[in-house]
Every structure is written in C-alpha cells, then in structure tokens.
Amino acid sequence: xxxxxxxxxxxxxxxxxxxxxxxxxxxxxxxxxxxxxxxxxxxxxxxxxxxxxxxxxxxxxxxxxxxxxxxxxxxxxxxxxxxxxxxxxxxxxxxxxxxxxxxxxxxxxxxxxxxxxxxxxxxxxxxxxxxxxxxxxxxxxxxxxxxxxxxxxxxxxxxxxxxxxxxxxxxxxxxxxxxxxxxxxxxxxxxxxxxxxxxxxxxxxxx
Ligand code: AMP
Numbered sequence: 001x002x003x004x005x006x007x008x009x010x011x012x013x014x015x016x017x018x019x020x021x022x023x024x025x026x027x028x029x030x031x032x033x034x035x036x037x038x039x040x041x042x043x044x045x046x047x048x049x050x051x052x053x054x055x056x057x058x059x060x061x062x063x064x065x066x067x068x069x070x071x072x073x074x075x076x077x078x079x080x081x082x083x084x085x086x087x088x089x090x091x092x093x094x095x096x097x098x099x100x101x102x103x104x105x106x107x108x109x110x111x112x113x114x115x116x117x118x119x120x121x122x123x124x125x126x127x128x129x130x131x132x133x134x135x136x137x138x139x140x141x142x143x144x145x146x147x148x149x150x151x152x153x154x155x156x157x158x159x160x161x162x163x164x165x166x167x168x169x170x171x172x173x174x175x176x177x178x179x180x181x182x183x184x185x186x187x188x189x190x191x192x193x194x195x196x197x198x199x200x201x202x203x204x205x206x207x
Contacts, residue, residue: 001024001026001080001103001104001205002080002081002082002083002100002101002102002103002104003020003026003080003081003082003083003102003103003104003105003106004082004083004086004087004096004102004104004105004106004178005017005082005083005084005085005105005106005108006105006106006107006108006171006174006175006178007107007108007109007110007189008110008112008115008164008167008168008171008172009115009119009160009163009164009167010110010114010115010116010118010119010122010160011108011109011110011115011189012108012110012118012189012194012197013084013085013108014030014032014084014128014130015130015194016108016189016194016197016198016201017030017082017084018128018129019194019198019201020082020198020201020205021082023202024205026080026081026082027076027077027079027080027081027082028081028082028084028128029068029071029072029077029081029082029083029084029086030084030085031059031064031067031068031083031084031085031086031088032084032085033128034067034071035049035053035059036053036152039053045063045067048060048063049063053153053154054153054154054159055159055162056154056158056159056160056161056162056163056165056166057162057166058088058089058166058170061089061091061092061095064086064088064092065092065095065096068083068086068096069095069099072099072100083096087174088166088167088170088171088174089170089171089173089174090170090173090174090177093174093177093178102178102183103183104183104185104204105174105178105181105183105184105185106185106187106201106204107175107178107184107185107186107187108186108187108189108197109186109187109188109189109190110188110189110190111190112164114190115160115164116157116160116161116164118132119155119160119163120155120156120157120160121133121134122151122152122155123136123149123150123151124149124150124151124152125142125144125145125147125148125149125150126145126147127142127144127145127147129142129143129144129145131143131149136149185204187200187201187204188200
C-alpha cells in the first residue's frame with residue numbers, strides 16, 4: 001500500500017508515521033528529513049534547501065519531485081511506502097500521480113490554535129522520535145535511544161507562522177484533490193492521546 005500523509009506542521013505526521021511504519025512494516029519517506037540530512041551533510045541540495053526551510057517556504061518543486069521520484073525507485077520502496085511531507089502543493093501531487101500509484105491519503109486534521117504551541121514546544125531526536133517540552137519533566141535525552149534532544153531550527157515562532165501560511169495556501173487544497181480521487185480519509189489529530197489517534201488510523205488501515 002502506498003500512502004500520502006497530509007497535515008499541517010505540528011499535526012503529528014512524523015509521530016504517527018513512525019508508529020504506522022513500525023506496525024505495518026511500511027517504509028517512511030519524509031522529504032523534510034531528506035532535506036535536513038542534506039543540510040547536515042553539506043550537499044548542494046542541502047545548501048539550496050536551507051534558505052527556503054529557514055524562511056518557512058517550500059523548496060522548489062523540481063528539486064523536491066526529483067528527490068522523491070528517485071527515492072521511490074529504490075528496492076525498499078517496492079513493497080509499499082508512506083510519504084510524509086510530500087506532496088505539498090497541487091503541482092507536486094500531479095507530478096506524483098505520474099510516477100507513483102497512491103492508494104490512500106491520510107489527512108491528520110488539527111485546529112490551528114493548537115499548532116503553534118505544539119511546534120514551538122517540540123524537541124526532536126536524530127532517531128525520529130519527537131516530544132513536547134511540557135512532558136519531558138526536564139529530561140534532555142531521548143527515551144528511545146538515549147541521544148540528546150534538540151529543537152529544529154525552523155521550529156521558532158516566526159518561521160512557524162510562515163510554514164502555517166504556506167500550508168494553508170498551498171498544501172490544504174490537496175484535501176480536495178484526494179477527496180475528488182476518492183482516496184481521502186481524515187482523522188482528528190487534536191483530540192485524545194497519540195495512541196488514541198493511532199488507534200483511529202489503524203481502524204482505517206485495517207479495512
Ligand atoms: P517538514 O519536516 O515536513 O516539516 O519539512 C520541513 C521543511 O522542509 C518545510 O518547511 C519545507 O521548507 C521543506 N519541505 C519538506 N517537504 C517539502 C516538499 N514536499 N516541498 C517543498 N519543500 C518541502
């Protein structure tokens with residue numbers, strides 16, 4: 001099964017993607033993670049992506065689509081994958097339909113009033129785990145792997161505002177795009193615990 005995960009920044013896509021990937025043995029492909037790895041590695045793609053990411057803007061479509069198109073040709077993508085953070089606009093969605101067959105779009109919906117606090121309080125680990133600072137009780141390391149947690153450079157109020165604007169104007173229209181294709185399933189990502197939301201997602205995936 002090939003899935004697109006849709007949702008605003010802070011909706012919990014990454015968190016739920018880790019859980020889905022573990023339970024259903026599905027490859028998790030996050031374009032944000034790919035860009036961050038490139039920035040860390042000092043590659044040309046990383047250098048180009050950094051200015052867009054720091055401004056809360058989208059990295060140009062051609063670069064992003066090429067990365068995903070190539071990644072989907074790897075052997076580990078043959079038995080299904082979940083795209084987290086791609087597509088992020090109509091052009092990317094149309095391009096994706098040219099080189100992939102998407103079965104389901106899982107839309108995690110969260111009221112915008114919750115998102116700013118969620119993102120600005122987020123602390124992440126290299127291993128992919130993420131936490132909210134209010135639940136860490138002063139701990140600074142990852143409960144899963146023990147590494148030091150850090151705050152993403154783009155998780156600051158000014159960039160988050162721009163990321164939310166970008167989401168509302170460019171990404172949110174994809175809800176209608178996938179609805180029109182009969183592939184959209186929406187879960188409420190603002191109510192209940194991470195496990196409650198995951199249980200709702202499992203109900204959809206088990207069907
Ligand atoms: P994320 O980790 O998904 O929140 O992505 C972090 C940042 O990477 C975004 O704010 C964008 O600047 C960039 N990015 C990630 N995915 C895409 C995409 N599909 N198209 C363009 N830019 C992206």
